[in-house]
Amino acid sequence: MSSDQPILETRGLSKQFARRPDLAERIAAVFGAAFDARSVRAVDDVSLSVSRGEVLGLVGESGCGKSTLGRMIAGILPPSSGDILYNGSDIRTHAVPGTAPADLAVQMVFQDPMSSLNPRKRVLDIIGEAPRVHGIVSAADSDQYVAELLHQVGLDASYRRRYPHQFSGGQRQRINIARALAVKPAFLVCDEAVAALDVSIQAQVLNLFMDLREAFDLTYLFISHDLGVVEHLSDRVAIMYLGRIVETAPTDALYRDPNHPYTRALLQEVPRVGAGRRRFTPVKGEIPSPLNPPAGCHFHPRCPQATARCRNEAPALREIAPQRFSACHLNTDS
Amino acid sequence: MPDNLLVIEDLHTHFDTPQGVIKAVDGVDLEVGGGEILGLVGESGSGKSITGFSILGLLDAPGRVARGSIRFKGEELVGASPERLRTIRGREIAMIFQDPMMTLNPVLRIDTQMIEAIRAHESLSEKAARTRCAEALERVGIPSPEERLNAYPHQFSGGMRQRVAIAIALLHRPALVIADEPTTALDVTIQAQIIHEVQLLCAQAGTAMIWITHDLAIVDSLADRIAVMYGGRIVENGPAADVIASPSHPYTRGLLDSVPSRNRRGSRLAQIPGMTPSPLNLPAGCAFQPRCSRATEACTAPPPPREFGDGHSVRCMHPLEQAA
Numbered sequence: 242m243s244s245d246q247p248i249l250e251t252r253g254l255s256k257q258f259a260r261r262p263d264l265a266e267r268i269a270a271v272f273g274a275a276f277d278a279r280s281v282r283a284v285d286d287v288s289l290s291v292s293r294g295e296v297l298g299l300v301g302e303s304g305c306g307k308s309t310l311g312r313m314i315a316g317i318l319p320p321s322s323g324d325i326l327y328n329g330s331d332i333r334t335h336a337v338p339g340t341a342p343a344d345l346a347v348q349m350v351f352q353d354p355m356s357s358l359n360p361r362k363r364v365l366d367i368i369g370e371a372p373r374v375h376g377i378v379s380a381a382d383s384d385q386y387v388a389e390l391l392h393q394v395g396l397d398a399s400y401r402r403r404y405p406h407q408f409s410g411g412q413r414q415r416i417n418i419a420r421a422l423a424v425k426p427a428f429l430v431c432d433e434a435v436a437a438l439d440v441s442i443q444a445q446v447l448n449l450f451m452d453l454r455e456a457f458d459l460t461y462l463f464i465s466h467d468l469g470v471v472e473h474l475s476d477r478v479a480i481m482y483l484g485r486i487v488e489t490a491p492t493d494a495l496y497r498d499p500n501h502p503y504t505r506a507l508l509q510e511v512p513r514v515g516a517g518r519r520r521f522t523p524v525k526g527e528i529p530s531p532l533n534p535p536a537g538c539h540f541h542p543r544c545p546q547a548t549a550r551c552r553n554e555a556p557a558l559r560e561i562a563p564q565r566f567s568a569c570h571l572n573t574d575s
Numbered sequence: 576m577p578d579n580l581l582v583i584e585d586l587h588t589h590f591d592t593p594q595g596v597i598k599a600v601d602g603v604d605l606e607v608g609g610g611e612i613l614g615l616v617g618e619s620g621s622g623k624s625i626t627g628f629s630i631l632g633l634l635d636a637p638g639r640v641a642r643g644s645i646r647f648k649g650e651e652l653v654g655a656s657p658e659r660l661r662t663i664r665g666r667e668i669a670m671i672f673q674d675p676m677m678t679l680n681p682v683l684r685i686d687t688q689m690i691e692a693i694r695a696h697e698s699l700s701e702k703a704a705r706t707r708c709a710e711a712l713e714r715v716g717i718p719s720p721e722e723r724l725n726a727y728p729h730q731f732s733g734g735m736r737q738r739v740a741i742a743i744a745l746l747h748r749p750a751l752v753i754a755d756e757p758t759t760a761l762d763v764t765i766q767a768q769i770i771h772e773v774q775l776l777c778a779q780a781g782t783a784m785i786w787i788t789h790d791l792a793i794v795d796s797l798a799d800r801i802a803v804m805y806g807g808r809i810v811e812n813g814p815a816a817d818v819i820a821s822p823s824h825p826y827t828r829g830l831l832d833s834v835p836s837r838n839r840r841g842s843r844l845a846q847i848p849g850m851t852p853s854p855l856n857l858p859a860g861c862a863f864q865p866r867c868s869r870a871t872e873a874c875t876a877p878p879p880p881r882e883f884g885d886g887h888s889v890r891c892m893h894p895l896e897q898a899a
Binding site: 302409411439440443451466467469472473474492493509510511512513514517518519522523524 | 733735790792795819834850851
């Protein structure tokens with residue numbers, strides 16, 4: 242395979258969550274009442290590609306669909322429509338679950354290090370179960386294998402007989418990372434992996450991510466709402482708003498010269514250390530409900546530069562400079 | 576300074592547990608002037624929230640103020656009667672919590688909760704109270720406040736709920752507001768809106784504020800003064816610009832250096848080794864000493880406070896050089 246083929250690609254990926262009718266509504270339907278079948282388009286026609294060895298930062302506010310997108314890529318959530326290609330082949334073409342190459346190669350690190358570890362299992366079983374089941378190590382070697390993994394994520398190997406509650410938040414996140422690494426993945430989806438940690442611990446875990454990337458030649462999709470963390474770690478950044486990608490660009494270019502009005506608003510509003518006292522000039526309004534998103538460009542009700550066209554027509558993601566894409570009518574109007 | 580609104584001296588708040596005494600706050604000295612915004616910064620378990628709760632007498636058992644004094648407008652709050660504290664809470668000192676869903680009663684309408692808060696301290700007709708509520712909601716930027724008064728908390732978004740909580744806190748125009756991580760649960764754009772409004776409201780009414788947070792970036796853009804807590808003690812205290820530009824305590828320096836956006840992209844972050852000590856078993860002397868690169872034998876004794884003039888002080892045996 243050629244080296245410029247993306248390791249992972251999504252094409253027109255969408256996810257809708259529909260409400261199922263409850264008992265009363267099903268009875269009402271028998272008598273001919275119409276059911277209000279509203280659905281949420283959590284992810285709406287997203288096409289993204291991630292190159293081998295790249296760190297792609299995915300930024301957005303709560304409810305924008307960034308976690309749903311991450312879960313679909315990790316294979317936890319089936320998409321409603323669209324394709325996910327791993328090394329050029331669709332991850333769903335393998336009929337038997339667990340046999341696709343992407344199933345083990347794409348792993349996920351979750352946000353909450355407590356609720357994502359089984360409190361009744363020892364670290365040895367939490368980390369060691371998957372590689373044993375998948376035949377990566379024999380049961381006899383499992384103990385040694387887990388000890389090595391713990392060492393790689395910066396934990397003492399003697400901890401492997403402990404339970405999750407005996408660890409601090411930062412240590413638990415390291416266990417989470419070790420579990421993801423246990424099946425020798427090539428691609429990690431990190432969903433707000435450092436959001437729950439204190440500043441000094443966050444720095445330690447971010448350093449670990451960077452070390453592991455080098456040691457294991459990993460590719461990351463790094464999902465976060467923290468623009469500072471994403472700026473530090475990512476090669477390229479994608480900004481998401483209400484289910485759609487509104488801008489993607491190499492990190493330097495995006496932070497130096499954001500194109501989409503939403504990206505600009507986001508960057509303006511991040512408090513920064515060293516900026517000193519200042520007055521905030523926040524964008525107006527709230528994130529609209531995804532149950533009933535605004536027509537046209539989803540950002541238009543809050544956008545200071547919105548025109549009539551923005552209210553009616555959804556802008557497509559267009560290339561505005563090499564490697565830079567933005568979904569905004571202002572780029573084509575002028 | 577006699578004109579200070581709040582003076583905390585040598586505050587010790589302890590929790591007696593079967594495992595031993597947890598010294599959550601272990602000798603805190605703090606002053607807040609009228610209209611001043613103080614940023615109280617620390618990581619989880621540093622005792623910053625417990626300091627806030629101690630001021631309002633909101634400690635849950637087995638927590639207790641073991642020693643020290645908290646004087647508000649010259650009046651001693653430690654050991655004050657529950658009745659006296661109740662008249663101060665809400666009227667003179669108000670609190671904004673991290674999670675607005677926990678402050679608001681989910682089964683009562685907003686108007687019920689707000690009118691109750693007004694009439695707890697003032698005898699006012701229901702109608703007059705309702706008008707006050709609508710005005711308060713309007714001030715914090717809630718559209719169509721008259722209608723929204725009839726809504727329940729779950730009908731508001733997270734940002735709107737926090738605005739309601741702020742409106743309630745400001746109902747009696749308190750002299751001091753204690754805000755405990757009020758924007759941590761919110762999105763970036765909503766956080767900016769809330770900070771913007773709090774800045775405006777405090778400036779208009781001359782309200783003093785203690786903003787408790789783990790986020791240095793927020794206090795830098797908001798606070799007049801910064802106090803950094805570690806292991807139950809204030810390790811550094813000074814004008815915000817000074818503390819950020821030339822931190823004197825190695826811990827403050829370490830915190831600032833580990834903020835990703837202050838590092839060169841892709842480079843390893845400067846990290847503080849180790850982890851926050853358990854409050855059950857704090858190291859002797861300086862609590863930061865086991866993680867500190869400058870620690871020596873001398874650090875096993877409690878470090879005395881050092882003053883640099885202009886109100887910047889530090890508790891460290893080996894403070895970093897001050898930029899001239």
